[in-house]
Amino acid sequence: MPLGIRRKLIGTLMLVGLFPLAMSLVVILVGGAAMQLTRIRTSYEETAAGAADRVADTLLHDELEKLTLLAHLPHVVEFVRAQNKAHLARNPAAPALPADTAPARGPRAAQLDQRWSQLKDTDAPLSAILTNPVANWLRLMTQVNGHLRQIVVTNAYGELIAADSRTGDYFQADESWWQAAFNNGKGQIYLSSVVTNPAD
Secondary structure (H helix, E strand, O other): OHHHHHHHHHHHHHHHHHHHHHHHHHHHHHHHHHHHHHHHHHHHHHHHHHHHHHHHHHHHHHHHHHHHHHHOOHHHHHHHHHHHHHHHHHOOOOOOOOOOOOOOOOHHHHHHHHHHHHOOOOOHHHHHHHOOHHHHHHHHHHHHHOOOOOOEEEOOOOEEEEEOOOOOOOEOOOOHHHHHHHHHHOOOOOOOOOOOOOOO
16 A cells, blocks of 8 residues: 555656646747747848848849930930020020029929919920920830839920920929939939829
8 A cells, every 4th residue: 555655646746747847848849939930030031121122223223224325325315405405595594504503493494384284295385395206215115114103304404305204393403303313513313212293
């Protein structure tokens, strides 16, 4: 009989000792698995973010390269020069090219800006901007790439001369993007964040 009690006592002590040990092992395994999953998820998130940045950089670089090539095409350069000369013919008092300050809105630009929202795409001033050869190139580029974006070309005085779609207004030299690209007459590439088109 004393042997039976001893066995029971040893069995009870083992159960009392093994239960916390088993529970500790379960907690360690579950906690370790959760930590491992968190580490794996973080690693995947970092990898995905890095890949997204590389893809965005590649797409942005390609886009800038295409736009730069387009801007240097001889017929585009000639078109802009002709539009600068046309501005000077309309405004003989204007400087040949703006100096280091952004040009002021002239009377024609002010008048067009006032009427801009009422103009139809087929009306003469807007139609000339949306259907000239450079605008057709811009529209073709947008259609081929399938990117949602707006590409505009202004003369040196900030007046809109070509666009692939309708803009919010005619005079662009008062816009922050234009002034940043103008860069006090030195010119530079300007990239904005995503913005909505006020003409939409």
